[in-house]
Every structure is written in C-alpha cells, then in structure tokens.
Amino acid sequence: MSAILISPSDLSTLILSEPTVVIDTRDPASYAAGHIPGAVNLHEIFTFLATSTPEGYAELTEKFADAFGKAGLSGAETAVIYEQSMNSGFGQSCRGYFLLTFLGYPKVKVLHGGFAAWTAAGLPVSTDVPEPKAATFPVDQAAGEVIINASAMLKAVEDPAVAKLDVRDVDEWIGESSSPYGKDFCPRKGRIPGAKWIEWYRMMKPTAEGPRFKSSAEILAECATVGISPETPVYLYCFKGARASNTFLALKEAGVKDVKMYFGSWNEWSRDPSLPIEEGHPAAALG
Numbered sequence: 001m002s003a004i005l006i007s008p009s010d011l012s013t014l015i016l017s018e019p020t021v022v023i024d025t026r027d028p029a030s031y032a033a034g035h036i037p038g039a040v041n042l043h044e045i046f047t048f049l050a051t052s053t054p055e056g057y058a059e060l061t062e063k064f065a066d067a068f069g070k071a072g073l074s075g076a077e078t079a080v081i082y083e084q085s086m087n088s089g090f091g092q093s094c095r096g097y098f099l100l101t102f103l104g105y106p107k108v109k110v111l112h113g114g115f116a117a118w119t120a121a122g123l124p125v126s127t128d129v130p131e132p133k134a135a136t137f138p139v140d141q142a143a144g145e146v147i148i149n150a151s152a153m154l155k156a157v158e159d160p161a162v163a164k165l166d167v168r169d170v171d172e173w174i175g176e177s178s179s180p181y182g183k184d185f186c187p188r189k190g191r192i193p194g195a196k197w198i199e200w201y202r203m204m205k206p207t208a209e210g211p212r213f214k215s216s217a218e219i220l221a222e223c224a225t226v227g228i229s230p231e232t233p234v235y236l237y238c239f240k241g242a243r244a245s246n247t248f249l250a251l252k253e254a255g256v257k258d259v260k261m262y263f264g265s266w267n268e269w270s271r272d273p274s275l276p277i278e279e280g281h282p283a284a285a286l287g
Helices: 008-017 028-033 054-070 092-103 114-120 141-146 150-157 216-224 243-254 265-269 282-286
Strands: 020-024 078-082 108-111 163-166 234-237 259-262
Touching: 008 020, 008 078, 008 108, 008 114, 054 092, 078 092, 078 114, 092 108, 092 141, 092 243, 108 114, 141 259, 150 163, 150 234, 150 259, 150 265, 216 243, 234 243, 234 265, 243 259
Parallel strands: 020 078, 078 108, 163 234, 234 259
Antiparallel strands: none
C-alpha cells in the first residue's frame, strides 16, 4: 500500500473521517468549473519559480508557509494535493508534495490519477469556493535538506558516485529545446554534464483509467537502466522542479534512499554562463 498516493475512494473516506485539507493545483478557470468539494485552489504551487540562493529559499519558504497556512494546514491535518491527471500538468501535484516535504509537513498525500480519477469514480464535484480557517503553518527547517543548490549540483558534476538525473522531455534532453514553454525560452540548450536521463513519463504506465505510477519493482527496473540502485545518491532536475517532483515521489515510493532535488533546475542553470553544460546530441557528447 502506498505511503503517499491515495485513491479517490480512500480520499472520500478520509475527508469524512479525519481532518483533511484538499488542495487543487490546477489553473483558476479549471478549478472554477468544478473541483473536489472543499478543495482550495493553489495554482502557484505549479507556477512559482525558485532560485537556489539563501534569499531564494527564504522567499520559497515564506511564500508557501503563508499559502499553506491560509489553506488551513496547521500540522494536524492531512494535506492531499491533486492535478487534472498524472501526465497533463507536468507533475504539478507532485510539486506540491515536494514543497510540503521541503517545509517538513508531516502528513502529505497525492491523489493518484488526479481529478480525472475522482470524476471517473462518480464522486461529487462542486463549484462552491470554501473559506478555510487560516492556521499557523509549522516549518521544519531541517527538512529543507531535500533541496540542493547550484553549487552542490556543480560539485556533484565531478562526483561519479552521485547520479545527476535529468527527467525532462526528450527534445530538451537532446538540446533541441530549452524548455517546455518554447524552444528558446532559456538562453542555453543542453544538459548538466554527466547527467543520466529517464524521461519522467517512464515512471508511469497507461491504464484503462489513465496514467498511474508503476510499481516499485518497475520503477527500480527503470532506474537500473541508467545504473541507479536503491543505494545510489540521486540529484534530480527538470526545468523548474515539477516533472522532477513526479520522479522524486516515484523514487521515494520505490525505496531509493537518498534523493534530493535541484529545484532551480534548468531554468536557473542555463541562465548562468559560468555553469558548464553539455550541448548537442548526447551521442556526440559520448563519442
């Protein structure tokens, strides 16, 4: 049984049995058209860009401690995050899970299959906007160790024991595009030197009900294709930490013991000309 993923039926039971705050990460228009009853809309979970500086981390902490507190999270409630489906929002519900992990929140779940799974199960939908009772959000500073900065990633470039795992889409990996938002959105295209690649979609598989995460054994088999075992330290990156959050959840579920996130990701790395990159097709880089 998953420690993080929750099914629609289990969520409907949880809402009735325990203090629960449900958070919808979709855009405001989608939320307004219909959402899980009582859910709070926090689209900035997906859109907020972070920089890996002390000031950037302080802003990230302040921003989301405030937002999650206003949503009603005090530490007593289980936070349940959802998006439309597991492959339609670039992993935005998992980004919410990662942010709550970074802040040290004790009880976090992700709705497996997202809102699409909820509606497919015939569960109720509402257009009412709740007015949550604001709470003081508890921040555990020690939990922030799951994030690494650009300096730590640069140091890891020289350390073959650390797997630098790029989970971006294939056109970004081979240097044809700089981001999912446009070919030239960032000033440079390419990869962090020495990075391994598993496209984030590979952590999931199609089912009759839509994409779902693979089993732990299947996820570890994907990891093994690039030499990653449960004992391998893994530093993840994508463009802004959303797709990598999907992979972060998958690896943690599968039992990979030491997983950290370079949250600034390619959006930050590519904008600093002092940081090295591999350009061109990976086959050429290996030749």
